[in-house]
Amino acid sequence: MSNSAQQIVDAVGGAGNIASLSHCATRLRFQLNDASVVDAKTVDSIDGVMGSVPQAGERYQVIIGGAVQSVYNQINDLPEMASRGGGGGQSADDVKAAARAQGPRGKFAWLDNFFEFLSDSFRPILGALLGASLFITFMALMGTLGVIGNWADPRTDLPPSWQFINFMWQSVFIFLPLMVAYNAAKKVGADPWVGFAVMALVMLPGFSAMVDSPAAYQANIAGSDVTLVDIFGIPLTIFNYGSQVFPPLLMAGVLGPLYKLLKHLIPENVQLIFVPFLSMLIMLPLTAFLLGPIGVFAGAGVANILQTVNEFSPFIFAIIIPLAYPFMVPLGLHWPINAIMLLNIQTLGFDYIQGPMGVWNFACFGATAGVLFLAMRDKEMQMRQTATGALAAGLLGGISEPSLYGIHLRFKRIYPLLLVGCLVGGLIMGIGGGQVHTNAFVFTSLLTIPAFDRLGLYTLSIGAAFVVAMLLVIFFDYRTPEQRAEAKAAAAGQVEGGDPAKPQDDTAAAATSVAAGGAGAAPADPKAAVSDAEQAKASQWLAALGGPENVSQVDAVAETRLRVEVKDSAKVDEAALKSAGLPGVVQVSPGLWHLVVGSDASQYATAMAAKLGAQPVGG
Structure with missing residues (x-):
């Protein structure tokens, strides 16, 4: 994978653009000096890469899967990373602290930090939790087959040999x-x-x-x-x-x-x-x-609330949990719920959340299977590799991150189809009476199915969620017609280097660029695209940036952010920028500024483009 490590570094702008690098269970986490130079298509096409996720604050994540530790080590072993004087081998904590020091991370930075705290408190022990869950599954299977008694009840007098195996998962939990x-x-x-x-x-x-x-x-x-x-x-x-x-x-x-x-x-x-x-x-x-x-x-209070809902209507509970999880996981809200599951097992002797949660997981994996089918049919090599790795991580490990970040959050058409799978699986579980329990914390995968009681109902529910989500993705496709045409053209080798093809995913930001000497052209009729208020703000911002003659280039690099290159940063008046209505101003590096505009960055870029075009830079 050493070639891939070098390709990843080159695609994110080279070692000099990497302020720091860390990793989680499946993703490389880059803190970049300038995220706008990342070649996302090249990143996604690299062998072993399952996808990429641009984030706010010059952060960029590359989904690798289970091999992330090896790729992380290989990147840090590259000569240019080793000789750049730090950053590459920093801890995740150092990386995030440096990121926060660079400037605002959004309106709700405290919430972002809170979920980051939860995630990083659990993330390093995911491997141990996953390994322990497989020991639990083995004990559950032996209990189901009648080989041993109730292994989860500490009052059960198991033979010493089976007690020892039981200790193997208890040592973790x-x-x-x-x-x-x-x-x-x-x-x-x-x-x-x-x-x-x-x-x-x-x-x-x-x-x-x-x-x-x-x-x-x-x-x-x-x-x-x-x-x-x-x-x-x-x-x-x-x-x-x-x-x-x-x-x-x-x-x-x-x-x-x-x-x-x-x-x-x-x-x-x-x-x-x-x-x-x-x-x-x-x-x-x-x-x-x-x-x-x-x-x-506090934990008991939250658990009691969920238990009250479950006892009031297991039918409603079996539907709410699968439909909520697709939105909770990207936000990190699932970590407190995982804590409640553990608390339930300790206080009640069983947990009632993991059964409905399994419906979400298998709907997620089913959507990935649908993507894999289409990728194989259309001979999309890169997506086939991404989907194959994500599906294996899901079905065998119960890990949804590769599917979620590598595929689902990149294509807007997937989530509605996935939610239908969640709804169908939840309805089946609810109609069956809900109340699917497990005696221990497990990752919901194919291997851990025996850990649940009401095995038939649980299997039918997760199976339906998987099949429905997969068939819907296959039938309706996860791509827009334009994305599908581009993918087919790329597979046939018809996309040439100079062809201005559209981005492969819906979340890619379109950049509007204006450079000195007419390198970037303004729209034919910019006033038709922007309002008078936006034009007025653009004039104020240009003046605060030292005037149009000091601005070399303006890009809309995200929906809320402008990237501005200036000739002399000393001429930039930060106070004037903020008083002109900018929520945030960050100097990324000498001569490079990011303006957090709130919304409609492309509109403001267009307005500034027109004014720069009217008064060319550099004489």
């Missing part, structure tokens, strides 16, 4: 709070081992054993009966924190600011000793007495 605490603490800039140690306190066998202490007593808190023990006169709530994820997330959310504050207050030469010590001195009792119980109750 029981100690999941420690893993989450480590990742979450690292994410917020604290010592991850301090976060681990703080969470380890409430997971000590002796801590949970205090429930049997002669000094323990019962109380009702928030409608729940809990066990308390007085510690120096202060009541301590005793919980079993195994598999809990809300407490470590809450703990890390407090530890991060505290750690930074202590590093600010304590002299550098003694920080190594006193920052961890004081952090633990504060966080250990704070987590045990306050944050841990709050996390438990």
Whole structure:
């Protein structure tokens, strides 16, 4: 894959355009100096690349799939990456911190950061979770065949050999709070081992054993009966924190600011000793007495809401979950729901969300199968490779990211068809009474089907979702007529280098460019395309940029952003730009500016193009 690594670097603008690089479970995450120079078509055509996703703030993601770690290493091993003096091998945390420092990430940056925090707290342990889910599936299969008893009930007396196999998945899920605490603490800039140690306190066998202490007593808190023990006169709530994820997330959310504050207050030469010590001195009792119980109750509250909906109408619940997930996953909202699933298993002994969730997953995989069929029929080599990898990751691993980011979010026609598959599968599950349960957290794939009860109903529901989504994509196609014609022409070798073919996906931004000396032409009648207000703003912005004579080029690189090249950045008046109504102004590099215009970037680019055309640059 070394050739592919070099091709990816070249297609995103070369090593000099890469500010930093990290990766998640399936994607390379580039922070670029200038994302407008990325050749998206070339990226998508590279062998091993399953697709690409442009993002705000000069960020660009390349979907690789399961081989992402290898490609990441190969890119960092390239001579030009190794010699560029940093950036390529930064951690994901460093990458995102640098990205935030460059400028605004949008109107709801705090929400973006929150979901990023959730994602990065779980992402590094996805492999362990996936491996554990396959052990669970094996135990479920043995239980279904009658080889063993109820493996999920701790009261079941399993033979030692089967107990050992059961421990193989419990080692992940029981100690999941420690893993989450480590990742979450690292994410917020604290010592991850301090976060681990703080969470380890409430997971000590002796801590949970205090429930049997002669000094323990019962109380009702928030409608729940809990066990308390007085510690120096202060009541301590005793919980079993195994598999809990809300407490470590809450703990890390407090530890991060505290750690930074202590590093600010304590002299550098003694920080190594006193920052961890004081952090633990504060966080250990704070987590045990306050944050841990709050996390438990918060998770229980959300779980109770979902359980109430499920008990009120399993039919409605079986439909809502599959229809909601296609919108929740891209936003990162599925992470809190995953935490609720784990909580359900701990408190109820089973989970009722994963069954309906499986309907969404298989509708997603079915749409990918439809795309694969069309790609094979039309001899689209690149899409066939993308869809094949995404489908394998889905059906065997239960991972939807390659399908979602590599295909579905790139083509607007897929989502409505996918949602019909979700609806049909949810209706079947709902008509069947809903209430499809599993005794453990699993990734919903072909391999984990035996982990669910009501096996017939679950299989019928996910099968219907898969088939309906696949047939709809095959019948209606996932491409517009123009995209289909281009794909066929490309497959036949008819697209020539000079042909101004349309972008392959609906989300690609069309750029309007005006360069010095007439390199870019303005529309024949720009006033017909833009309003008087937009023309007035364009005049104000040009003046604040140092005048038309200081502007070399203007591009609309996204729906909300203009890319402006100037001759002398010293002449740019940022205050005047902002007072002229610009939501954001960012200098990306010397002579290169990005103007966040709010909406209709192409309209503003057209207006500025006309004015630059009327007064050519450079004499």
